[in-house]
Amino acid sequence: MEATGAQWKGDIRKAFSALSSSHEGLSHSEAKTRAMHFGPNAVADKASQGWLAILFSQFQSPLLLILVAATFISAFLGDLFDTLMILACIIGAVILGFFQEYKSEKALAALRKYFTYRAVVLRDKQKEQLDSRQLVPGDIVFLGAGDIVPADMRIIESEGLAINESVLTGESREVMKDASSVPTGSSPQEIKNGCFMGTTVVAGSAKCLVVSIGGSTFFGKTASLFSARVPESDFHSKVRTFGDMVFKLVLAMALFVFLVNYFLGHGDKNPLSDSILFALALAVGIAPEALPAIITISLTSGSMYLAKKKVITKKLVAIEDLGNMDVLCTDKTGTLTDESIKFERFVDLDNNDSHDVLEYAFLCNAAVGNVYVKGNPIDVAIRKGGIAKKIDVSRFAKQQIIPFDFVRRRMGQVVMEGKKRYLVVKGAPESVISACTRLRMNGKETPISRNISVIKRMISGYNREGFTTIAVAYREVPAKAKYSASDENSMVFLGFVLLSNPPKATVKATIERLESLGVSLKIVSGDDSLVTAKLCSDIGLKITGGEVATGAMLSRLKPKELLRAVEKYNVFARVTPDQKLRIVESLRQSGHVVGFMGDGINDAPALRTADVGISVDSASDVAKEASHIILLDKNLDVIADGVEEGRKIFGNITKYILYTMSANNGNMITVALSSFFLPFIPMLPSQILLNNLLSDIPMLSIAADNVDEHYRKKPQKWDTGMIMKFMAFFGLISTVFDLLLIGILFFIMNADATTFRTAWFLESLLSEIIIVFSLRTTVPFFRSVPSTALVAAAVGVIALTFAVVYFEPVATLFHFTPLPLPILGLIAAILAVYFAATELGKVEFYRWISPAQKE
Structure with a gap:
């Protein structure tokens, strides 16, 4: 279904009326009826070939053309047997080539079914996670950071929503979106109250109404986007x-x-x-x-063998790259540690359990959902922890979110309690400390400068125990139309959220297996260096270079110094997305074949740049799109299987x-x-x-x-x-x-x-x-x-x-x-x-x- 200009303009109620929908979304029965009428929410993959195209492509072989020429010469000379013999060779070569390529296409089609993009949809008044291909016009969809927008949608409500529309417009700059914007034209650049299929949610969240799906979206109508072939691998070249x-x-x-x-x-x-x-x-x-x-034959059989082990290749040649890999960079969460981060405690600066820290951390949170909680792992863990404690924040009303970014390393949330407004921030301790002037300890507020050493000792202590620490602060703010990161100052430091992520039982044996295969492991983490070092100790991974290399250390290095550093060190902590990218680039520049494993929106640049980008089925849509291989089970051992098969x-x-x-x-x-x-x-x-x-x-x-x-x-x-x-x-x-x-x-x-x-x-x-x-x-x-x-x-x-x-x-x-x-x-x-x-x-x-x- 295609959106008309009217669906972007005017009151949202007109759009609901035009699509026979409402704020409560559609029922399952109505969605099924519409799916039969409109078809799946999918765009034809022009990179795949039909059987006829595969058949004709066989005749592009120079060797086959030589045989065709020989057939004509033999027939012209009247040698019937040689003519028939050469024809038989031509037919045999065409049949063999056709069936192998057709089998390869079928194998890729089967593999594509394993990895899907999912969307949180309102059906029968309940939030559900569905395959995005099941969306129909009139559906209500919820978006969060890291999502790839699954259809063309009108924004109903949003908080700090920023979209990267470069796939449609070529502009890499993020575009702020909200429901109240008035379209100035009919192109994506002129529609600020809409989100479009294929674009990426960089920050914030939104509730949207689906107005167009499949080939009728702006993305679907841009056929050239799908005509490009996957570049040749180094081996194929x-x-x-x-x-x-x-x-x-x-x-x-x-x-x-x-x-x-x-x-x-x-x-x-x-x-x-x-x-x-x-x-x-x-x-x-x-x-x-x-x-x-x-x-x-080799790549097709290899891809199907790996699929049985829950390793899905988005392109067959990625198996060759995986086999040639000699360095694997990975975050620790979910690969070396258990899949989910667990909430442990909400503590104040007196090291007591704190309801205020719990309350503010729960409010300053981008995760959504109650039964199925969707968002980044830390926000999901905090939200689940609050729900488990039956927290009640109904007296608060959220006013505006200040989205997390990897420069500030924190997020903000403005909330109202009665007539008062509070700005709450949550993030990396050093980042939150830099925004604070006071702290609450022993029931009193005092200047933070007097007790900064106390806070740092607490952080070091928690980190040595293996806890990830998230700091929480707040302050009362005056009423204003728009809040921004510049308002994050003069805050009052409250305390910490303590999270744990124990190592997997099998990870030590897996690391030894990778080393025996000549693949060196490098941990590239955004977590604290002490937490990362504790994990290395727990799993028996020797830290080379004598220390954990931090993002602050890397930021001071010149390009040539960075080349030496990525060879010297094998554990990196508190690194930014840009630094992850620079680590991968430097390793490749040194002649390594680099694999990078990540699942967050911040991992996408490094995933794209690595020789082998590896993600998981539960990863953000952006990470999955940037990767070459997707694991249905986040397990390093199956990567070792893939290396051997490659x-x-x-x-x-x-x-x-x-x-x-x-x-x-x-x-x-x-x-x-x-x-x-x-x-x-x-x-x-x-x-x-x-x-x-x-x-x-x-x-x-x-x-x-x-x-x-x-x-x-x-x-x-x-x-x-x-x-x-x-x-x-x-x-x-x-x-x-x-x-x-x-x-x-x-x-x-x-x-x-x-x-x-x-x-x-x-x-x-x-x-x-x-x-x-x-x-x-x-x-x-x-x-x-x-x-x-x-x-x-x-x-x-x-x-x-x-x-x-x-x-x-x-x-x-x-x-x-x-x-x-x-x-x-x-x-x-x-x-x-x-x-x-x-x-x-x-x-x-x-x-x-x-x-x-x-x-």
């Missing part, structure tokens, strides 16, 4: 760059092979056409065309690249050299394509293969230099044994063209399948157990290979002939020696050429 380089190399080699064979007059029928088809088939055969499928995926992708590139390099060199002395094309185009098709089957199962322990022990990074060395070293070994077979067949056994091609086809294909069991691991092959799927695929393809060569009419169709026992014995001997040479070469390669890859 390097794989793509490497693939482009290989593709150019393959084309250059194919052109060289074509020219040599053509000018030497090779070919059974026509040297020109036979050489062209051979070169094109060779280009397809030696290119790592299964790499996209390997990556898709490294397994990286290991298997790297395994495929190393093996395929070395085998293909060997094939390129062999074909190039043999073209100079063989009087015929060494393998027909149809045989090359069949070889390529059969050899790719076991390779697809590499995606689910077991990996060596060294891949899991430490973060892995893409190493082009190592890949090139591997490709040259093992490609050369492959070439030696290929040329050995070719030399014996041609010069000693005088094999005819058909026998030669059959023998080389058999040896080439069997060597590719068998040698993978050596190259899949850095250790002796018998010490690394391959997956059942890989073994089964290899056995199946070997059986199929002999069936193709020996059974009619398939053998005749592909121009194969039964091989005599001497040639079969020769092939078996060469394969055995080749495997042994590869095992020995592997030892030398990992000892001298690439020692960093050793287990």
Whole structure:
């Protein structure tokens, strides 16, 4: 439903009337009826693809276009079998690519169902928390700091409401909103009594009326917002760059092979056409065309595996980033400690339980709700504590809130009691102390300067016991139209709210597990340094650098000094959102792959900047939107699971690249050299394509293969230099044994063209399948157990290979002939020696050429 200009203008009662609603909201039955009429409150995701788009995207592959060209050439020359064979390869490649991408899209769609944005809605006169997709026009919704506005809404009432509308307007400056503002136009910038879908509540709270949902909102009508693709990860970018380089190399080699064979007059029928088809088939055969499928299969299966462990990836490539992570920055609340903060005491400066502190802390509070309490964790804990004590604040009337911000580190609330007005502030002790001139102790008010040391000793004592301390102060204020932070002065210090957050029982073992995986943990907390140090002591985390680095310390550091500090220290306390961001930026600048775990609105900048932003399903909407991974269970142990799975995926992708590139390099060199002395094309185009098709089957199962322990022990990074060395070293070994077979067949056994091609086809294909069991691991092959799927695929393809060569009419169709026992014995001997040479070469390669890859 779309809002008309009239719904923003005039008395709110007109908007209620137009939407057939009221201050009491809608009933469940009415909301259900409207949902059937208006549909879900959702905007189509343009980044996702339908099945038809996925199908057509398969034809964007350069390798597939080469096959299409080969089909036309073969058909033009009248070679029906080769034409059908190439068509079969095209259809097979399209079907495989389509189903893998379609499966990936379905997997992402399934994952999206796990994480939702929720809204507090008034239904049947009761506040409920619902999936925001269930909102309908006429609903009453309550907003608080950290929420992403779920629909276009007219403000009914608000307190200190500040909205960031940059997603719609491009302006990063916060916009103050209230119900009494009169719109000056019809654009979001001109409507100050409305909140719009996709924008962010920075501060304050509001009660609103939903006027537009889904595609009819300002956000929904801005289609360009959803057309942008997710940027490539560092790993994907390097794989793509490497693939482009290989593709150019393959084309250059194919052109060289074509020219040599053509000018030497090779070919059974026509040297020109036979050489062209051979070169094109060779280009397809030696290119790592299964790499996209390997990556898709690996990431899709990995994402579904992690989903079972309640780790949800918003984009599949985030799993790779998680595996490469070597530093994890996290707050302590809910990750190292129990999920919820607990209220313990409300105390005055005589260390007695204080009803006044309880009352004022309850009033100066942005949390909302009674049964379901929503807000930041500290306000929620205080509100729940007051409700548990059956507090009655009905004699007070809230007049205006002065929202919390991370510069002041406190919030204010103006309340009326009879004809008197009081300004109450609550926040970090040092911040509240700075706004006070007096304190109440022993029933009397005295200057705070005389007893500042007493207050600080109390704070230190509570913090050493592990309590988080929130200070409370007040003063009487005169009547005025608008209050601001500048009124927070000459306050009377009352006392403290004491909160506790004990460590999780499993956190010590989890930290040890992360360290064993090469992931260093850094605590980045807004809490007091003594409280943070007490937690580190409780969980056995050694504080590096000899002390907890505080926000005040960091604020004095220059950029280069900060780079050294983030390496030196592992525990940071009393840090601001900007400092969290600077810590993440500095770690990344030092070459680390950084994960950041946070759940508050203040964590969003660091979450966006980190290589891996991790949040939880109960986090603020802003934090969830900024993150890459969402945990349904706030538990560090599942992050360790994700790290291991990411490294397994990286290991298997790297395994495929190393093996395929070395085998293909060997094939390129062999074909190039043999073209100079063989009087015929060494393998027909149809045989090359069949070889390529059969050899790719076991390779697809590499995606689910077991990996060596060294891949899991430490973060892995893409190493082009190592890949090139591997490709040259093992490609050369492959070439030696290929040329050995070719030399014996041609010069000693005088094999005819058909026998030669059959023998080389058999040896080439069997060597590719068998040698993978050596190259899949850095250790002796018998010490690394391959997956059942890989073994089964290899056995199946070997059986199929002999069936193709020996059974009619398939053998005749592909121009194969039964091989005599001497040639079969020769092939078996060469394969055995080749495997042994590869095992020995592997030892030398990992000892001298690439020692960093050793287990």
